[in-house]
Amino acid sequence: MAISDAGTQQPGGDGRDLDTLAKRVAAVMWAEDSASQALGMHIVDVGAGRAALTMTVRADMTNGHGICHGGFMFSLADSAFAFACNSHNHRAVAQACDIVFVAPVRLGDELVATAVERLRNGRNGICDVTVRRGEEVVAEFRGRSRLINGAVLDEAAAGEGDT
Amino acid sequence: MAISDAGTQQPGGDGRDLDTLAKRVAAVMWAEDSASQALGMHIVDVGAGRAALTMTVRADMTNGHGICHGGFMFSLADSAFAFACNSHNHRAVAQACDIVFVAPVRLGDELVATAVERLRNGRNGICDVTVRRGEEVVAEFRGRSRLINGAVLDEAAAGEGDT
Amino acid sequence: MAISDAGTQQPGGDGRDLDTLAKRVAAVMWAEDSASQALGMHIVDVGAGRAALTMTVRADMTNGHGICHGGFMFSLADSAFAFACNSHNHRAVAQACDIVFVAPVRLGDELVATAVERLRNGRNGICDVTVRRGEEVVAEFRGRSRLINGAVLDEAAAGEGDT
Amino acid sequence: MAISDAGTQQPGGDGRDLDTLAKRVAAVMWAEDSASQALGMHIVDVGAGRAALTMTVRADMTNGHGICHGGFMFSLADSAFAFACNSHNHRAVAQACDIVFVAPVRLGDELVATAVERLRNGRNGICDVTVRRGEEVVAEFRGRSRLINGAVLDEAAAGEGDT
Numbered sequence: 216m217a218i219s220d221a222g223t224q225q226p227g228g229d230g231r232d233l234d235t236l237a238k239r240v241a242a243v244m245w246a247e248d249s250a251s252q253a254l255g256m257h258i259v260d261v262g263a264g265r266a267a268l269t270m271t272v273r274a275d276m277t278n279g280h281g282i283c284h285g286g287f288m289f290s291l292a293d294s295a296f297a298f299a300c301n302s303h304n305h306r307a308v309a310q311a312c313d314i315v316f317v318a319p320v321r322l323g324d325e326l327v328a329t330a331v332e333r334l335r336n337g338r339n340g341i342c343d344v345t346v347r348r349g350e351e352v353v354a355e356f357r358g359r360s361r362l363i364n365g366a367v368l369d370e371a372a373a374g375e376g377d378t
Numbered sequence: 379m380a381i382s383d384a385g386t387q388q389p390g391g392d393g394r395d396l397d398t399l400a401k402r403v404a405a406v407m408w409a410e411d412s413a414s415q416a417l418g419m420h421i422v423d424v425g426a427g428r429a430a431l432t433m434t435v436r437a438d439m440t441n442g443h444g445i446c447h448g449g450f451m452f453s454l455a456d457s458a459f460a461f462a463c464n465s466h467n468h469r470a471v472a473q474a475c476d477i478v479f480v481a482p483v484r485l486g487d488e489l490v491a492t493a494v495e496r497l498r499n500g501r502n503g504i505c506d507v508t509v510r511r512g513e514e515v516v517a518e519f520r521g522r523s524r525l526i527n528g529a530v531l532d533e534a535a536a537g538e539g540d541t
Numbered sequence: 542m543a544i545s546d547a548g549t550q551q552p553g554g555d556g557r558d559l560d561t562l563a564k565r566v567a568a569v570m571w572a573e574d575s576a577s578q579a580l581g582m583h584i585v586d587v588g589a590g591r592a593a594l595t596m597t598v599r600a601d602m603t604n605g606h607g608i609c610h611g612g613f614m615f616s617l618a619d620s621a622f623a624f625a626c627n628s629h630n631h632r633a634v635a636q637a638c639d640i641v642f643v644a645p646v647r648l649g650d651e652l653v654a655t656a657v658e659r660l661r662n663g664r665n666g667i668c669d670v671t672v673r674r675g676e677e678v679v680a681e682f683r684g685r686s687r688l689i690n691g692a693v694l695d696e697a698a699a700g701e702g703d704t
Numbered sequence: 705m706a707i708s709d710a711g712t713q714q715p716g717g718d719g720r721d722l723d724t725l726a727k728r729v730a731a732v733m734w735a736e737d738s739a740s741q742a743l744g745m746h747i748v749d750v751g752a753g754r755a756a757l758t759m760t761v762r763a764d765m766t767n768g769h770g771i772c773h774g775g776f777m778f779s780l781a782d783s784a785f786a787f788a789c790n791s792h793n794h795r796a797v798a799q800a801c802d803i804v805f806v807a808p809v810r811l812g813d814e815l816v817a818t819a820v821e822r823l824r825n826g827r828n829g830i831c832d833v834t835v836r837r838g839e840e841v842v843a844e845f846r847g848r849s850r851l852i853n854g855a856v857l858d859e860a861a862a863g864e865g866d867t
Binding site for chain 2: 247248249250251253254274275276277278283284285286287289290291293294297308309310311312313314315316319
């Protein structure tokens, strides 16, 4: 399996192989992601340059105004961002993120964060994440990633099944 | 006690009365802030237009790269922002925030987020929050707030002790 | 012509009438937009919730590093943003914008900024603008708008031709 | 003259030598900065990690709403940012910037942008710029810089006068 799109400017994801790799990378990341697990997140979709995660607002996520603390909306978006920008099996970290809070979210609401890479350019990437409650957008997030050295899956594991 | 600085452009905080009010507002907010409590935060300082909170990174805050999930660094900064921008006893909510991740943070690290209002202009405000581990800056956060109707403390409570 | 989509959360633009209105609004805005004219911009497309503008980098737009001053890349994106978020004939102003500089731009380069509304929610909107040189992305911009009172075209003008 | 603070996390500027270097760097940058000159800017202060520039709003800077096009407010802030983050004689470029528009600005208004480095960490920096009209804040800007290879002044020029 050739993963040769890292140096291109536009997001890749031109085939099923890339989506399969993304799913295997996500499985490894998820296994060690205590934070996302503890927040009750679930991965509902992952592919090359994209990810969608859900989370339901619990009582311990609400703040002094009776609404979900913004930090948990951010956390959900940030996790979706992480799965999307690591999906090519090159380790990436968040450099900076911004979030616009569009509507308040309350106890029991089920949220879905959908992350889509907008740009990859050398070591830098931009990923847009929309957080929805049903059809309604409740937050818009944009994350900037940077590749660091190393892979999530080692080479042998990434390539297995190709023969 | 006159809280007449809401319409001014620059942050207030010109007296002990304002700091006292801020502390009483914070006590009411804290009592109902399940999220910040559940994350193990503590308020170490609060005054007119400012707040400082601490949090220690727990195992359930770490992510797939063995470092603190960015969402928890954001949450700490966001809570400090909330206490600072509500400190004048006018209810304020976050409109949008951005965060730059300066250094990775690990299990057991004790973080301190220091929030200082930069600007208040009509209903809009800007607040800068620096997150440190000891002397080292690990994140820089900027939040934009908007006043909504209502006070945290009711008028009688806000004014008591003035006679 | 009914412009009834202002209160909806998702961008409209479901018909040719809305695109026609957008073009008429743009013509009025352009006539008085000394700044965009003086910078040598041209509108290459406008419709409901979208706009595309071009600009060629002149010698007086270059800075101390021999490349286009970032302010002019921002200006092009900001103009495209303005035409897109005013396209519904409700006056809108920029609240806040951010820009990521992806690649340096040089004297003589022809840039195209493509603005697409991402969200409209009550008085607030989010618009994404990509600046390209040929196929290559050179900057990504996100603007947040807020509706103010008033229309670009007066009611009679906006409705003419409907009968 | 030793410029040894590049690796420290906090902004330097601990002496007159550093301010003198900053002024010499600024003179070289200004001489080739066609853009800032063409916009009628003037440097009113520069030192290690800081800069202040003025600009008066001209007719060709106004837009369709009769107010200064946001791109020119951004350009002024961006120039102040550039002089501040290059002041240590290591070439730096803007990675990303955000701006909040606080108040509209009109033809003839004289603006002052004051840039102060907030953080330097390895190759990355954060610089805050406030744009004022008299005492009134009209915009808040935050820029993120990245060092590239090379100096503004060559070594011999930077060190002259030290003997």
